Amino acid sequence: MALLEILDIAKEYHMGTQVLRALDGVTLAIERNEYVAITGSSGSGKSTMLTILGCLDKPSEGDYILNGKDVSLMNPDELAEIRNREIGFIFQSFNLLPRATALANVMQPLIYNGTPLKQRKARASEALRHVGLGERMDHLPNQLSGGQRQRVAIARALVTKPSILLADEPTGNLDSRTTIEIMKLFDELHAENQTIIIVTHEPEIAAHCRRIVRMEDGRIAEDRMNARVAAGGAAHAAQEPRQVQP
Amino acid sequence: MIFDILESLRAALASIRAHGFRSFLTTLGIIIGVAAVIAMVAIIQGFSYTINQQFEGLGANSLTVQSYTPLTERLQGRIARITPDDVELIGQRIDGIAYITPILYSQNQLNQVRFGSQSTATQISGSTYTYPEVGRIYMAAGGRFISDSDNLTRRRVAVIGDEVRKNLSLPEDPVGQFIRIGEEWVKVIGLAEPRGQVFGQNQDNFVILPFNTMRSLIGNQTNPDIFIQLTVSDIDQMEAMRERIVTLLRAAHKLSSDRDNDFRVQTSEQLTDTFTSILSSVTLVMGGIVSISLLVGGIGIMNIMLVSVTERTKEIGICKAIGAKRHQILLQFLFESLILCLLGGLAGLILGYGIAVAASAAIPNFPAAVVPLWAISLAFGFSALVGLVFGIMPAAKAANLDPIVALRYE
Ligand SMILES: Nc1ncnc2c1ncn2[C@@H]1O[C@H](COP(=O)(O)OP(=O)(O)OP(=O)(O)O)[C@@H](O)[C@H]1O
Ligand SMILES: [Mg+2]
Numbered sequence: 001m002a003l004l005e006i007l008d009i010a011k012e013y014h015m016g017t018q019v020l021r022a023l024d025g026v027t028l029a030i031e032r033n034e035y036v037a038i039t040g041s042s043g044s045g046k047s048t049m050l051t052i053l054g055c056l057d058k059p060s061e062g063d064y065i066l067n068g069k070d071v072s073l074m075n076p077d078e079l080a081e082i083r084n085r086e087i088g089f090i091f092q093s094f095n096l097l098p099r100a101t102a103l104a105n106v107m108q109p110l111i112y113n114g115t116p117l118k119q120r121k122a123r124a125s126e127a128l129r130h131v132g133l134g135e136r137m138d139h140l141p142n143q144l145s146g147g148q149r150q151r152v153a154i155a156r157a158l159v160t161k162p163s164i165l166l167a168d169e170p171t172g173n174l175d176s177r178t179t180i181e182i183m184k185l186f187d188e189l190h191a192e193n194q195t196i197i198i199v200t201h202e203p204e205i206a207a208h209c210r211r212i213v214r215m216e217d218g219r220i221a222e223d224r225m226n227a228r229v230a231a232g233g234a235a236h237a238a239q240e241p242r243q244v245q246p
Numbered sequence: 247m248i249f250d251i252l253e254s255l256r257a258a259l260a261s262i263r264a265h266g267f268r269s270f271l272t273t274l275g276i277i278i279g280v281a282a283v284i285a286m287v288a289i290i291q292g293f294s295y296t297i298n299q300q301f302e303g304l305g306a307n308s309l310t311v312q313s314y315t316p317l318t319e320r321l322q323g324r325i326a327r328i329t330p331d332d333v334e335l336i337g338q339r340i341d342g343i344a345y346i347t348p349i350l351y352s353q354n355q356l357n358q359v360r361f362g363s364q365s366t367a368t369q370i371s372g373s374t375y376t377y378p379e380v381g382r383i384y385m386a387a388g389g390r391f392i393s394d395s396d397n398l399t400r401r402r403v404a405v406i407g408d409e410v411r412k413n414l415s416l417p418e419d420p421v422g423q424f425i426r427i428g429e430e431w432v433k434v435i436g437l438a439e440p441r442g443q444v445f446g447q448n449q450d451n452f453v454i455l456p457f458n459t460m461r462s463l464i465g466n467q468t469n470p471d472i473f474i475q476l477t478v479s480d481i482d483q484m485e486a487m488r489e490r491i492v493t494l495l496r497a498a499h500k501l502s503s504d505r506d507n508d509f510r511v512q513t514s515e516q517l518t519d520t521f522t523s524i525l526s527s528v529t530l531v532m533g534g535i536v537s538i539s540l541l542v543g544g545i546g547i548m549n550i551m552l553v554s555v556t557e558r559t560k561e562i563g564i565c566k567a568i569g570a571k572r573h574q575i576l577l578q579f580l581f582e583s584l585i586l587c588l589l590g591g592l593a594g595l596i597l598g599y600g601i602a603v604a605a606s607a608a609i610p611n612f613p614a615a616v617v618p619l620w621a622i623s624l625a626f627g628f629s630a631l632v633g634l635v636f637g638i639m640p641a642a643k644a645a646n647l648d649p650i651v652a653l654r655y656e
Contacts, residue, residue, distance in 0.1 A: 056650045056653065077572055083568065095564045095567070112569040
């Protein structure tokens with residue numbers, strides 16, 4: 001059974017008398033351990049779809065089954081629990097708590113599932129070490145570089161061991177060198193069997209993924225396997241992403 | 247649930263600390279309100295303590311009789327009096343009186359008294375040998391108080407307070423010296439021990455003459471108003487005697503049945519009660535003012551909390567995105583306003599106590615400020631209530647934010 005499955009999803013935004021159909025009948029299934037890129041031109045509905053997959057927003061129509069549970073029927077608190085346990089969301093603008101240190105930011109999701117303080121500290125520092133930020137735990141977000149901030153955000157997404165990692169343009173605010181580092185981190189996570197969906201409009205980033213879904217006007221225009229990476233193998237791609245390309 | 251409460255408390259405290267100065271400003275209303283309650287209560291407690299001390303000397307077995315002019319009569323120009331005849335009448339017709347102590351105050355508040363070239367203004371009153379009990383005065387060594395025979399024979403003798411002695415430059419032991427009151431020479435037979443000050447009033451500026459001497463001094467043509475202090479031999483008869491005195495005086499004053507008493511007969515307990523009731527109405531009025539200030543303080547807190555929720559909309563969105571449930575957000579904001587109010591209450595308590603201590607130090611002979619436990623609990627209870635009542639709305643607003651809307655907020 002698929003890890004997540006959306007069936008004929010639509011999302012409408014009502015602005016006065018106008019109705020904007022940001023998603024117009026999307027059906028998609030994603031299996032465990034997949035590494036998927038969602039691409040498409042600006043305004044094609046990528047972010048809208050990701051927020052629905054991340055249970056941050058509800059679709060206007062259609063069903064969403066996550067891990068066998070029908071998310072469309074859940075109340076706000078049940079959705080909060082799903083976001084906490086099943087989903088790690090990574091934003092383009094990091095969305096860290098500005099007054100909390102890197103460590104505190106990563107500890108935050110664990111508060112919401114009732115993890116005691118000691119374990120919280122241990123698991124958060126482990127997650128930070130995992131993303132290569134073991135030395136910067138006591139820094140506030142504004143004392144960190146953009147790439148470091150995004151690593152903190154990734155650690156925060158990972159700390160609850162979610163079923164799926166969702167990233168909306170995670171490198172959109174980063175320079176090309178940092179982008180390569182962050183993508184290397186995603187590749188490594190995928191090699192560790194983490195399911196990942198990345199929204200991006202950059203072909204170089206999509207090239208890291210094994211499956212590429214292209215959207216157009218709120219529909220899926222194309223859904224294909226990425227032959228180049230698939231041939232090289234994920235683990236190989238993770239270590240030497242550049243060398244895979246001919 | 248306990249876990250959530252502790253974590254929300256931790257978050258609330260962190261947020262209060264992060265906005266130190268604003269938190270202080272937020273609680274200012276509560277601080278002032280609570281400080282006002284505490285200072286007020288402490289000062290009123292001090293007053294009632296002092297007043298009780300003052301009346302304690304009267305004893306449980308005493309009755310006071312004094313004139314009382316109802317306002318309507320006063321407007322008609324009538325002034326009620328207790329006359330020397332009334333004193334005699336009570337003495338003759340009422341059984342069971344151990345002592346009767348009439349006190350006749352001079353018409354003017356202050357009268358000139360002279361010794362040699364010195365002169366001073368003082369309060370002159372006339373009374374009998376039982377007065378020291380009532381007036382709580384003690385004689386300094388070497389002198390004596392007015393005796394019964396001094397009174398009966400209208401001797402020109404006087405007992406003076408220490409302030410009068412100083413003002414007239416009389417010797418340390420003034421006994422035997424003659425002072426002049428008006429045109430009359432009066433011999434000093436005793437000096438009262440200094441009593442110090444009460445509410446900033448010097449308690450030693452007085453001259454006491456024998457009652458009858460005083461009467462003849464002020465002239466028999468004027469109708470003096472007398473204050474009577476009675477000591478009852480049998481305390482169980484007190485109420486019965488009170489009624490008999492009322493009947494007697496009503497008859498003597500020829501009051502028709504439709505008119506109110508033009509005098510008051512009170513037990514010392516009733517006297518204290520009068521003061522206590524005055525104090526409680528003062529307390530009530532102050533309490534009203536304080537409630538308003540706490541209300542205003544509460545609205546201030548709600549206002550700042552609403553601003554704070556708006557300001558932190560994005561943060562709330564982030565917390566929701568990573569899994570915060572509604573009650574977790576609600577508790578955090580509710581605790582924030584609750585803690586703010588309690589901290590305000592604590593600061594107000596300290597400030598109010600400081601004011602009370604300063605006030606009691608500034609007023610001579612005022613007892614040390616005491617803040618009773620009930621006032622402390624009331625102040626904290628009220629602060630907590632304000633925090634909850636005015637915190638719930640902003641907290642609910644924060645808790646019910648839609649995660650995606652909150653995240654998009656800039
Ligand atoms: N809250 C909203 N209210 C109204 N319209 C919205 C809202 N959010 C998105 N839209 C509209 O829905 C459409 C899809 O938006 P979405 O953000 O999903 O695009 P996108 O593919 O992520 O684009 P980009 O690459 O620029 O981020 C757009 O036309 C956008 O204007
Ligand atoms: Mg987008």
